[in-house]
Amino acid sequence: MQFTSLNTIADLVAVLPVFDETSVAAAHVRQNSLTKPPGSLGRLETLAAFMAGWRKTARPEINRAQALVFAGNHGVCAQGVNPYPQEVTGQMVMNFQAGGAAINQLCRANGADLQVIPLDLDRPTQDFTQEPAMSEAETLAAMQTGADAVDTQADVLILGEMGIGNSTVAAAMAAAVFGGEVAAWVGAGTGSDAAGIARKIAAVKAGLARHQGCAGMAVLAALGGREQAAICGAVLAARAAGIVVILDGFICTAAAAVLYGTDPRLLDHCLIGHQSAEPGHAKLLNAINKDAILKFDMRLGEGSGAALALGILRGALACHNGMATFGEAGVSEA
Template structure:
């Protein structure tokens, strides 16, 4: 199991990233070239199959064991009226997850994924980032390690998602800190905020950037000061997945914002990640552009919970079914291209 003992070990793990397996990539490309279809005719499905092969280190990758890890946390900044919903909804939705009544329950069942719900100190919201750090060093490490512990080296694919009332505010702060721009460039309506609430959100992000920006000198400090427990957990899960060579499907704005500080420290960090979808949150569009990731789906979703990643997992399964199940020209006795 991957574990970060201190900020230095987290930074070392982020600096020393494994790469995809070159022989597996070559073998998968060769297989694609020999399948009974015109070259490139399955478009991105071919690219997905090769991507998965490189991380799984096999010519014919699988998606038999998909694990969806959904992290939940509460935020001190939510008391500023930055969400259309009250903070107690986080715990209520976690109960709904466990009861099987949420969208992510239905969508993970549809794509055949195991669902893990990790609630992180819901009775202890993070600090209000507009006036203090979100977490202490120990709290941030605990969240990172909770994320790392949720990833299994037996998984073929990991889906990451979150639940946390008010968490689009720290997500906007993280995006602005890493990529620049004003609070207004990154805040959005989230779950349906009105104009007054949108203004309060922008004010909170502006205050947080002014207070913490000078001290955000690396991924750990940026997550600790501006993030949240579920946000740090997703960062820890994605980093652990990289070291376990488990490819990752990212969900929406908050999930991607959790990746931004890690990408700032190591530009190669997202090489094991696919963007599951592009949400209706404007900040998500901007993040994906800066990540250089082309999302698999554009469905206008804005729920969170890992829901977009779960739908996109069906695309990955289709890509691998074609890659592994089609016959080659020789097997089918079909003449290849001249």
């Protein structure tokens, strides 16, 4: 998948794969033949059917799970929105690469191959309160990096991010796409106090005022960051390959929400790993009409909630594929 213009992203809907209802129907037939009351596994059954529709088989499997964590730095940190210095982004990338972060443990526990991709950490985006965060060329380049990182042989893709200041970026993008009171989108992020949250709100308001009227993919260039653009590129590349995506928390979902604002169908293949403790995430999930798999009061980022949700998805498919039918087990049906 090659990206040449932000204006053409909406056109991809016409050529990208769609949900296969025939496979879903066959998956439902199997579910109803298993040794359990119909619907008794609740959302596990829904998740198995979701996988069936996108993997185009009645009995989908996860033989390869990929996890991608994109990292970037942000010019809006000039507004004092970050309680930690931007050097922490690079330091955490090194921690990921050394295997010492939460995402490393959760990927190992749930069977995902992790790759961490820093994006020009020594060159933060521009301060969106003063000018667009990225040019179109910079945005497209970051999207391409995300798309090129996707393993097209994967069955599921976990997406996460790291970037000091990016909870402010996420709030700005969510507010630009869906509107509403800015304060409702802004939370503590990595630990901002009341004064820090006030600075975040002021920065988001200033950015929205400066870029008033921008919509669709233009929001990504005006207010986003390189890791948000890479997430968008990876989401689209996964869709082209029929790969189910598990998005992480507020920041990751806000990045993908730009695609939703361009055309809601661009996120049809995406699951939400968990509902973040960041206050804007519940509001954002309602706006994109998706329910999170988990609600564990997590707000770490890194793809940690998505990696944890992978275990639930594996469990759903283990039941779907491994349980005996009534006939196989010699159990009488009602």
